[in-house]
Amino acid sequence: MSAAKIDKERFEIRDLKPTIGTALYTTMEELLSGNIAEQIRGLLQKRIVVVFPKLNPTDGQQTVVAGTIGTVQYDGADAILKITIELNANGTIPPDIFAPTRYWHIDNATSGLPAMAGILTARRVSSVGGQTEFANLYAAYEALPDADKQLVAGLRAVHSFETFQRCAKPDPTVAELTFWQSMKPRALPMVWTHGDGRKSLFIGSTASHVEGMEPEEGRMLLCRLQEWATQDQFIYRHEWTVGDMLIWNNTGAMHRAIPYPQDSGRLMSRSGIAGEEVFD
Numbered sequence: 614m615s616a617a618k619i620d621k622e623r624f625e626i627r628d629l630k631p632t633i634g635t636a637l638y639t640t641m642e643e644l645l646s647g648n649i650a651e652q653i654r655g656l657l658q659k660r661i662v663v664v665f666p667k668l669n670p671t672d673g674q675q676t677v678v679a680g681t682i683g684t685v686q687y688d689g690a691d692a693i694l695k696i697t698i699e700l701n702a703n704g705t706i707p708p709d710i711f712a713p714t715r716y717w718h719i720d721n722a723t724s725g726l727p728a729m730a731g732i733l734t735a736r737r738v739s740s741v742g743g744q745t746e747f748a749n750l751y752a753a754y755e756a757l758p759d760a761d762k763q764l765v766a767g768l769r770a771v772h773s774f775e776t777f778q779r780c781a782k783p784d785p786t787v788a789e790l791t792f793w794q795s796m797k798p799r800a801l802p803m804v805w806t807h808g809d810g811r812k813s814l815f816i817g818s819t820a821s822h823v824e825g826m827e828p829e830e831g832r833m834l835l836c837r838l839q840e841w842a843t844q845d846q847f848i849y850r851h852e853w854t855v856g857d858m859l860i861w862n863n864t865g866a867m868h869r870a871i872p873y874p875q876d877s878g879r880l881m882s883r884s885g886i887a888g889e890e891v892f893d
């Protein structure tokens with residue numbers, strides 16, 4: 614752990630792990646004003662995860678903060694998505710939809726414009742499990758042996774909503790499978806070369822196979838890269854305290870929720886910040 618002060622007038626930061634995760638301490642007023650939005654964007658690029666311990670924004674304040682950092686994504690009509698797996702607790706959204714989030718993934722992987730960032734605030738936490746883990750896919754790529762960098766350079770993996778949903782439910786109904794397949798699979802490069810020239814891996818549980826490879830060979834490559842990218846030095850696990858707000862760079866990270874009981878009461882307010890880089 615190292616302590617650092619960038620602008621003590623406005624905020625202080627402390628790195629949580631050497632390659633990923635920074636805690637940022639500031640006032641609600643500074644965040645809402647957008648005065649430090651550029652610094653937060655910079656931290657998301659370098660540190661992937663920025664935690665605001667016990668900031669406890671209201672949903673409205675969280676939406677304002679999201680809007681200072683980028684363009685707020687609207688899931689349906691609301692800027693805030695309530696994440697809970699309790700039965701009948703989230704309006705028309707069936708809790709099943711969140712079941713695969715226990716597996717490593719990139720949000721909106723098949724959209725062609727993955728979310729730039731996500732924001733979570735813990736409203737209620739689980740006493741067992743429920744942590745969120747993030748894996749730095751920039752650092753994982755940069756640390757790959759040269760032979761693997763060359764191997765993945767021109768390869769595309771096929772990602773789909775169906776593949777992701779099947780992780781949690783291998784025996785869907787026809788209605789479920791019809792819904793899953795309404796979102797088309799997409800073959801995406803396994804390396805994302807970003808606008809600034811930096812590269813990150815693009816993998817996760819949305820990927821089923823690698824184009825041009827024997828199925829087993831492709832699945833082994835995906836498995837090997839995921840095992841590589843989720844080594845301890847590349848990941849940050851957040852232990853939630855009520856009121857913690859956390860922003861992560863969705864274009865350079867996979868994330869997952871550690872399983873927790875359905876009746877744990879865990880409730881998160883989630884915002885999305887729209888993608889700014891086309892990826893296809």
Ligand SMILES: [Fe+2]
Pocket residue numbers: 714718719720868
């Ligand atoms: Fe997610």
